[in-house]
Amino acid sequence: MRGFSLIEIILVVVLIGGIVAFAASRILGGGDRAKANLAKAQVQTLAEKVQQYEMDTGSLPDSLDALVANPGNAAGWLGPYAKPAELKDPWNHAYEYRVPGEGQAFDLISLGKDGQAGGDSVDADIKYQ
Numbered sequence: 001m002r003g004f005s006l007i008e009i010i011l012v013v014v015l016i017g018g019i020v021a022f023a024a025s026r027i028l029g030g031g032d033r034a035k036a037n038l039a040k041a042q043v044q045t046l047a048e049k050v051q052q053y054e055m056d057t058g059s060l061p062d063s064l065d066a067l068v069a070n071p072g073n074a075a076g077w078l079g080p081y082a083k084p085a086e087l088k089d090p091w092n093h094a095y096e097y098r099v100p101g102e103g104q105a106f107d108l109i110s111l112g113k114d115g116q117a118g119g120d121s122v123d124a125d126i127k128y129q
Contacts, residue, residue, distance in 0.1 A: 032113055032122040035090035039110040039126045042086070046095060047108050047128040049081040060106055064097045089126075091115065104129075 049067055054060050057074040061067060066074060067082040088094055089110040101107035108128040112119050119125065 036112070036122050036124075036126065038090045039112075042089065043095070043108055043110055043126055043128045046082065046086060047106075049086075050097075050106060050108065053077075053079065053081050054105075060099050061097075062099070064095060 053067055056078045057076045064087045068080050068084050070077045091113050093111055093115040096109040098107040110126040111117060112123040112125055114123040117125060
């Protein structure tokens with residue numbers, strides 16, 4: 001009767017560990033991809049709220065805070081247009097808002113998971129287009 005050698009057992013354990021590590025990284029990384037997809041949807045929704053503000057007041061808000069509370073200088077303001085929690089992306093970073101935008105009336109950007117400009121994958125910027 002021949003059994004498994006110590007080397008064979010170690011190889012099997014290492015192989016199983018590698019498979020488990022790969023599977024875990026794919027499963028756990030899925031949460032960040034889901035947040036990136038959610039951020040894309042939230043950027044679109046928030047941009048629509050900015051446009052509604054513009055339709056009501058005749059001008060774009062100076063900041064996203066004007067969607068939550070009347071800035072005092074906005075005739076025709078019918079808000080609130082958003083809740084304070086809607087001004088943060090799924091990673092709890094404030095959305096970047098710039099007027100005028102680059103090539104459009106305004107820019108609305110989530111800086112991704114890392115909260116820094118640029119990046120790849122879940123760290124990439126998500127911009128309203």
